[in-house]
Amino acid sequence: MMSALIWTMSRRHRVGPDTEATEKAAQQFHSITTEVERHKVLHTIRQLPSPMATKMQLKKKLMEGPVTESYGVKQMKFENKKRMQSLKNAWHNFKYTMELWGSSMRTIEGHHGTGVVSYFVFLRYLLLVNFCMFLLSMFIWVPVVIHDESAYTSGSTAATCTPLYDVNVSSNAFELIIDFFQGSGWMEKTMMFYGYYSGNGLDNTSYKLSLAYILVCIFCLVVSLILMETFLVSDFRETILNAGNGSTGFCNKVFGTWDYALTDDASASIKHKSVRFELLSYVNEQIFVKEREQRLRDGYLRCKLYTIRIIINIFIVLVLVASGYLIYYVTDYSTGYVRRNAGVSGTTEVLLKLLVQFLPAITISALNGVLPVIFKKVVAGEEYTNAFVVKITLVRTVFLRLASLIVLMGTLYSAVTCSTRSVCRSTSSPCSVITCWETYVGQQLYKLIIADLLAVIIKTLLVELPRRLCYEKCSCGIFKKIRPPEFDIPACVLDLVYSQCLYWLALTFAPLAPTFAVLKVVVTFYMKKLSVLKACPPAEQPLRASRTTSFFMVILLIAFFICSFTVGYVFYDMEPSHGCGPFRTYGHMYYAITQTVEGWPSGAQSFYNLIVSPAVTGPLIIFLILLIYYCSVLASAHKSVAYMYREQLVKEGRDKQYLMVKVMELGGDSTPAPNPRRAQPAGLKNINETAPAPRKVASTNQTNNQQMSTGLSSPHAGYAC
Amino acid sequence: MGASQSAFSEQELDDYQTLTYLTKKEILHVHKRFATLDSGAVGSDKNAKLPFTKVKELPELKVNPFKDQIMKVFSSSGDGMTFEDFLDMMSVFSDDAPKAVKVEYAFRIYDFDGDDMLSSADLKELISRLTGEDNALNEEQMQQLIDNILEEADLDDDDSLSFAEFEHVISKAPDFVSSFRIRL
Numbered sequence A: 001m002m003s004a005l006i007w008t009m010s011r012r013h014r015v016g017p018d019t020e021a022t023e024k025a026a027q028q029f030h031s032i033t034t035e036v037e038r039h040k041v042l043h044t045i046r047q048l049p050s051p052m053a054t055k056m057q058l059k060k061k062l063m064e065g066p067v068t069e070s071y072g073v074k075q076m077k078f079e080n081k082k083r084m085q086s087l088k089n090a091w092h093n094f095k096y097t098m099e100l101w102g103s104s105m106r107t108i109e110g111h112h113g114t115g116v117v118s119y120f121v122f123l124r125y126l127l128l129v130n131f132c133m134f135l136l137s138m139f140i141w142v143p144v145v146i147h148d149e150s151a152y153t154s155g156s157t158a159a160t161c162t163p164l165y166d167v168n169v170s171s172n173a174f175e176l177i178i179d180f181f182q183g184s185g186w187m188e189k190t191m192m193f194y195g196y197y198s199g200n201g202l203d204n205t206s207y208k209l210s211l212a213y214i215l216v217c218i219f220c221l222v223v224s225l226i227l228m229e230t231f232l233v234s235d236f237r238e239t240i241l242n243a244g245n246g247s248t249g250f251c252n253k254v255f256g257t258w259d260y261a262l263t264d265d266a267s268a269s270i271k272h273k274s275v276r277f278e279l280l281s282y283v284n285e286q287i288f289v290k291e292r293e294q295r296l297r298d299g300y301l302r303c304k305l306y307t308i309r310i311i312i313n314i315f316i317v318l319v320l321v322a323s324g325y326l327i328y329y330v331t332d333y334s335t336g337y338v339r340r341n342a343g344v345s346g347t348t349e350v351l352l353k354l355l356v357q358f359l360p361a362i363t364i365s366a367l368n369g370v371l372p373v374i375f376k377k378v379v380a381g382e383e384y385t386n387a388f389v390v391k392i393t394l395v396r397t398v399f400l401r402l403a404s405l406i407v408l409m410g411t412l413y414s415a416v417t418c419s420t421r422s423v424c425r426s427t428s429s430p431c432s433v434i435t436c437w438e439t440y441v442g443q444q445l446y447k448l449i450i451a452d453l454l455a456v457i458i459k460t461l462l463v464e465l466p467r468r469l470c471y472e473k474c475s476c477g478i479f480k481k482i483r484p485p486e487f488d489i490p491a492c493v494l495d496l497v498y499s500q501c502l503y504w505l506a507l508t509f510a511p512l513a514p515t516f517a518v519l520k521v522v523v524t525f526y527m528k529k530l531s532v533l534k535a536c537p538p539a540e541q542p543l544r545a546s547r548t549t550s551f552f553m554v555i556l557l558i559a560f561f562i563c564s565f566t567v568g569y570v571f572y573d574m575e576p577s578h579g580c581g582p583f584r585t586y587g588h589m590y591y592a593i594t595q596t597v598e599g600w601p602s603g604a605q606s607f608y609n610l611i612v613s614p615a616v617t618g619p620l621i622i623f624l625i626l627l628i629y630y631c632s633v634l635a636s637a638h639k640s641v642a643y644m645y646r647e648q649l650v651k652e653g654r655d656k657q658y659l660m661v662k663v664m665e666l667g668g669d670s671t672p673a674p675n676p677r678r679a680q681p682a683g684l685k686n687i688n689e690t691a692p693a694p695r696k697v698a699s700t701n702q703t704n705n706q707q708m709s710t711g712l713s714s715p716h717a718g719y720a721c
Numbered sequence B: 001m002g003a004s005q006s007a008f009s010e011q012e013l014d015d016y017q018t019l020t021y022l023t024k025k026e027i028l029h030v031h032k033r034f035a036t037l038d039s040g041a042v043g044s045d046k047n048a049k050l051p052f053t054k055v056k057e058l059p060e061l062k063v064n065p066f067k068d069q070i071m072k073v074f075s076s077s078g079d080g081m082t083f084e085d086f087l088d089m090m091s092v093f094s095d096d097a098p099k100a101v102k103v104e105y106a107f108r109i110y111d112f113d114g115d116d117m118l119s120s121a122d123l124k125e126l127i128s129r130l131t132g133e134d135n136a137l138n139e140e141q142m143q144q145l146i147d148n149i150l151e152e153a154d155l156d157d158d159d160s161l162s163f164a165e166f167e168h169v170i171s172k173a174p175d176f177v178s179s180f181r182i183r184l
Helices: A002-010 A020-031 A035-047 A052-063 A073-098 A102-112 A114-146 A156-164 A173-182 A209-242 A249-255 A265-296 A299-340 A347-357 A359-382 A386-416 A437-473 A477-481 A489-509 A513-535 A545-573 A591-598 A602-611 A614-666 B002-007 B010-019 B024-037 B039-044 B067-074 B083-092 B099-110 B120-131 B139-153 B163-170
Strands: none
Touching: A020 A052, A035 A052, A035 A073, A035 B010, A052 B010, A052 B083, A073 B024, A102 A114, A102 A265, A102 A513, A114 A209, A114 A489, A114 A513, A173 A347, A173 A437, A209 A489, A209 A545, A209 A591, A249 A265, A249 B120, A249 B139, A249 B163, A265 A299, A265 B120, A265 B139, A299 A347, A299 A359, A299 A386, A347 A359, A359 A386, A359 A437, A359 A489, A386 A437, A386 A489, A386 A545, A437 A489, A437 A513, A489 A513, A489 A545, A591 A602, A602 A614, A614 B163, B010 B024, B024 B039, B024 B083, B067 B083, B067 B099, B083 B099, B099 B163, B120 B139, B139 B163
């Protein structure tokens, strides 16, 4: 109540340090003596739109006088809150001094605005996720490094199969380099891949590597999910709040468009141009939408448009299916080629073999580069609004990326679960000979990761920078056609999502993958920073940061669920090799957990069995579904409440106008009617206050019965009812 | 950093931290930036009042089309900015300031004639400043844009936006908070 009083008092007044209004408020402070209440009032004072001197004065008046002790729950809660607040302040201070790449981000923001910076914020956040995964993966390889390997004695199949997993290590220097890129030869038996970790050396200790392995993978996924949720929730809330009733496109474009963070002259002039372009194109778009509605009244034209849209969608689906088949074919060809030329030597043949092995990665990158261009061209025929065009192109590109990943996984799955398998779970002819399928999958993912890393470096250094130099230096003939490179945020973000998927999948098969992930994110940051500051000029049509960040997070979440499904399937359903890895003694990987549970006391065991049985999980799922339904009902109820408030606002405005007119009528005809435009809605202002004080008057000694502002055409006494 | 730190006592920093949305380190950084505008004057009086011409030199304000309005709104005396005014400004533009405070100040900044309503003239001035002098819209386009804005936001049909209407429409504008931000 006190807060409301202070708020209304200063709402539209620019009160100075010595105004009467301030004095009046200060007098009310005598009644506030407990710490809890003072804190609340202090919070309100902070929110006042008044100069610092006023706030200091109010605070001083508030704090003078004795503090009465208060006890009980309220005081305890307040103490907790104070402690949390000081912790939060300390944390903010720490973050401010230790902010990673803070100055780079500010430079980029000064040149390009907040849209581009959101990409870099996303990148920095992914660094955090990958760093956490790196720390967790240390639980796998650090114990193995400390305790060396020893021969397998337990588990008869493991003992017989282990020697069969033998890798030829060549001595040719050239081949050693090639092996690094392929992940074969000497690289295959290193810590990088699953095959190295037998866990035998740790038999004497109580540290079970198999359990640690499976738990680390699960925890990495859980930690990634938690970090994603924290990042997503804050953005998502804003998106929900803003998806309210009524369109506000124009106001958003006018009031929210100038980026106050810009510091660069050149960027500012580009921003002016782009603002003009955006405003005009938005006006044109509204006209376009109206025209389209008019046109579509005609049934024939509407049929035609819908047929076109259906045809285009079918075309896109066919294109996606075709690209999926292409990836499958290329992967098949590549594995077949490697199998046929397993023992070649000689420089050219080996190089050719390397190239063919990277062929799937190259195909995927090529498709990711070419198909979005086709999508952009094709979407023009569908006659959507600009905003929707961006969204639907993005959705289609996402399908493309995820599809290529899924097809790749499917191909690997079929290669690995080939029917002719030996006792040691290794495949033999006529399928490709894979003695340790986990390492094989790890190798394929490793090749994709390397290709990804090289692609980023090559794209920035060898494509974008030269293009920019060309555009600036050469002004002759064909070179004039080359436009400078654009910083395409959606494409870059999808790149990040794709590579993050690779790392989530690779963790299970190549425990050192998070190290590569961290390295890659750092390299990507510096490459992209170079690209943004030196190669790409600020965009003419900047991407709206607000709407797209949460969309990207949603894509990341979907990709995350696909990856975790794959990992879960590997742990649950696939049979591990008997010749390599920490799970060679188990029938399925998750037996590592069940074996540990069997070692617990019987009470804990039966509790665990109960929890994972359908008797508990079934009702739990039903309960969660009910919860979702309840939340959606709540959301729609809130929406209608917000609509009601909007209506109320309109009504109050009209009420005020009506009252104003009535007052003028009663006041007689001698005073000319005031401009009804100056009416304010009644509910938000104390009706005993006057119109706001005129800004021209610098002195702040306004009394409550001041004349109405000089903006009106005629002087008039304050309308005190 | 050491010099500015000795300029403020613990109590003063505490007060500033309670009354703004900045942390102590950020407040000291703001003072450092303020001092670079005119080191002589600020060195002798840490709360010196700098004229608008000096404050305009701040890189974040230099290219802003609303810089004169911003300085006018935050200046407590009308002819210059003291450090406390500057601190106020940075506090409102910081990340932690609640939307309500930002909306309040945005309204004052965009209210060019100071009559507490965003009339058509205010909107016209706003749009022409946004597009810059070289890219001005012609009369017809400007009028159309203003009509569209009033159609969206003017709930009581009085051809101008009151604060309540402005607040109502800004609460739905997703880009406002992310663009109304200056980080030093």
